[in-house]
Amino acid sequence: MSSIARAHTLAALFWMLTGMLFGLWMGAAEKLQFRPFHIGMMLGGFLMLAAIGTIFRLWPEMERWRFARLHFWTMEIGVLGLNLGTLVQNLTGDITLQAVFSFPTILGAGLLFHGFWVTAERA
């Protein structure tokens, strides 16, 4: 992995592109019941991961944080699972997947808070 900031940003751009394409399809096909999935892709996928990539870029010392990789995978898998869970909820009404994948995502948020607290330069 070349840099954590780059990896998070690449994931964010993936969600941006797929979320926009999905939004286009959703609008064109008049399938607005899938709006929550589109919103998850755009806000949870694109905007949140872009914000995390930006944090790692603004405080590059975070790259050397010992949990940076663990955090990366926790967050990326969490967001992927949450978004798939939203799709399943849209299709079937079942929220199990969302509930399960909220845990790695919340863990990722907690880890990031910790990492920022202990690593990011205070000056």
Ligand code: HEM
């Ligand atoms: C090519 C780009 C995009 C397309 C084609 C698209 C398409 C759509 C469509 C068709 C809807 C449903 C509108 C309705 O219910 O009447 C929608 C809703 C929404 N989109 Fe997008 N979208 C795009 C980009 C974005 C971006 C960049 C974001 C945020 C970063 C975003 C966030 C949202 C949100 C939050 C809603 C829900 C709005 C509401 O329910 O009031 N979309 N989008």
